[in-house]
Amino acid sequence: MEATVVRTGTEGKTWGGGNEPLKASYGKMMMWFFIVSDALTFSGFLAAYGFSRFKFMDSWPIADEVFNHFPFLHGVDAPMYYVALMTFILIFSSVTMVLAVDAGHQLKKGKVTFYMFLTIIGGVIFLGSQAWEWKNFINGTYGAVYTEGGNILQFVDSEGHRVALSDVAASQASPRVEHEARNGVWFESEKSLPSYSIEEVKAGFGENSDLLIRTQIMNEEGEKTILSREESITKLNSEAVGVIEGANLTRNEYGPPLFADFFFFITGFHGFHVFTGVLINIIIFFNVILGTYERRKNYEMVEKVGLYWHFVDLVWVFVFTFFYLV
């Protein structure tokens, strides 16, 4: 094909072609292109989250009260610990990844295999932790009632400790049963009913004089406002229209619906990135074992997937700050 090669006479000059001013391979540069655009996507999500938080500045849930579970410590108030653990797992898997890249530069196949394996394990543990976090978030702890305006009212005792719905509601024989598809029109069914009806909650609240209502509105000390007994009864009887346990995309027991929506969307999108990261890591891991890069005498593929993996860690650092700390 030599006939098709056109000589310009400018070889070796700045604009003569074949220059690599950035001294990075095509693949690595495209990975950076992708990472920058993906970073902008995540910033869009986080900025939208910030927008909603500023919009509901005085009624946003307090993260420490929502995310306070730790495995095997039932009922113990453990804010932050679990998510700090998750952060460590992800940072550590980032470290093993960069160690794999480092070993790849020295063409040490055994070390690359070992560190890649640790990275994959770290990613899987992180995904499992996130699933557990979601489970707790979706199931909820205390339950709450919602008003017609979409606000959340929570229950506390006279000392300000949260009280669960099961301790508030007075059991009544309820005529309301869940409509299932097998009754009546076959294609119609409804969502499962909450454990307690709003009538049961109202009745139980009236009987127990120790209970108070906590609204979402933050007072000057940054704590949620607790109403007096009289205000509580009036508020509950006039405004409460339904019971919510845990969280879904329409309502949640923690605060504004947007809180749960953003939680699901941003941590979900990040979790999806971790998941694909683990998949790509596994593919590269097998390629390392099969000796593909050994034969190439070049472990740059490990470096590229490493860039992606570090990016996932980088995003988590920001999600951690804006969801759990600030």
Place this chain on the structure above:
Amino acid sequence: MAHDTAHQHESNTKRIWTVFVILSIVTIVEVVLGIFKPEFLTDTSFLSMSLLNWIFIILTIYKAYYIAWSFMHLEGETKGLRRAIVWTAVFLISYLIFILLTEGDYIYEVFNNGYVSWDF
């Protein structure tokens, strides 16, 4: 396959572990501050945000710097590539955040002052 000659091939293990220790310490500091929430930090407001939140955000950027520079090896790339990556992201994101947070605060004021009623 062209050989990548731009890279030095000596081991950077020591540097990696140093960065890991830095990231861990910063995370621990964040968690401790997040749990105890010292009052003088939450009560002091600077540019309409509490000092504690400023500390969190600065520590986060500090961590991001180490991850990008050391783990993602930006420190070893050419100046042009590094700037193309960092400046693009930094300027676009700062602009986006500024616009959206200003707007969010405006809507909060509108609701708060009762110009628009939304809680029926």
